[in-house]
Amino acid sequence: MPDLLEVKNIETYYDLVYAIRGASFAVEEGSITTILGNNGAGKSTILKTIMGQIEDQPDKGIIEFDGIPIQKWDTDKIVRKGIAYVPEGREVFKELTVHEHLLMGAYLRKDSSGIKQDIKQVFEYFPVLKERTNQWAGTLSGGEQQMLAIGRALMLRPRLLILDEPSLGLSPILVKEIFSIITEINSKGTTILLVEQNANMALSISSTGLILENGRFVMKGKAKDLLEDKDVKEFYLGIKSETSAKGYQRWKRKKAWR
Template sequence: MLKIEDLKVSYGGIQALKGINLEVQEGKIVALIGANGAGKSTTLRSIVGLTKPEAGKITYHGEDLSKVQTKDMVSKGITLVPEGRRVFSNLTVLENIKIGAFYRKDEKNIKEDIEWVYSLFPRLKERTWQLAGTLSGGEQQMLAVGRALMSRPKLLMMDEPSLGLAPLIVKEIFNIIEEIHKQGVTILLIEQNANVSLKIAHQAYVMETGTITLEGTGKELLTNEEVKKAYLGESVHG
């Protein structure tokens, strides 16, 4: 579905990505984990065209994404939930959700999809007329995901969905990610929280300073000693 081949990106003479290869197969949850500054967000920015690579290739269903403008990604079925949620704080919950369907014209289906988002996130339904800026961090994350779903994505990319959230809320968000996946959406997760993301990922990649150092199934990486030591806070014997 999405294929990254030998991708290289530099910022001001510093190489942020040093020729990475990554594949997201249709119908899978794929996790890209790594510490802050490893190059995970640069990878996402390159996919959606916000950062121009100096070398390499990104294809989506065989189409070269470098020829697609960022604003047209949504109509291709690619949607990004950005890091830091980025909700429109002075608009209501419902207005934020509707913005996700900005390019759609099918009013009847939009109404159905709003109900679908509310069924996934009952808390948002209770707060339909509340201003997004007054929601808690967890609720804003739910809203950001709900807004992204309104474009009916085929590939949903999420940048650090667990960042700054309490463990209980993280668990809730990840349960919903699995539910969204069951409804036929392919997911690429960019996460520092290796523990939760590897548990639900079919395929996973570990990134360190612009290089992919490990790849395998989520289960394989969860039990990998190097991953445990670096990302799961366990000793090698733990």
């Protein structure tokens, strides 16, 4: 399959300090691609740069969606192109109902019958939301709000769905449920770019994994291979080995790529 999203050597800075330095990667159409990294590595910054949420950024580099450069586009133009974004922290509107949120997600669409069909599909993914149709979003649990944020994004009928830390703050049972639904969404044709700290769960559903350190990608490969890599196991999956901290630094230098 061709690449739907291609990021080429982008650099993004905050207050003259570079947060992303020469980052390049591609997301194959129909795939799930995961970006892993510790807190502060720059994962969310990459997503915000793609979505045009950081003014005048990237400072350098090219971001192509379906072969068209979109770097520095306004966010609403990027959304209209077919990219939906679920930010870290859910960001629902507390005094809007579940139904109103789903309608908001479809604000660019005019096909009323298709909108009704997609609301039905969202309720099939997340049956609890159907039970909460007329309930204010602010009264939902954290897990239900995450479901609603994903459902709202799906109402766009995006070609690319970008998810930032969808498992953050959720119970293990809900994490499994969310990732199962992400897999199902992908199976129906939606390409997914995922940022996640739950490395084991993310890699288990992905085709490609990338590891970000201090604004640079230091490793990429097939997700199944990363799951078996001894260094990834120790430093991202919490499986101890005899590798030392010095060994980790050598590993990062050896794996570094741009």
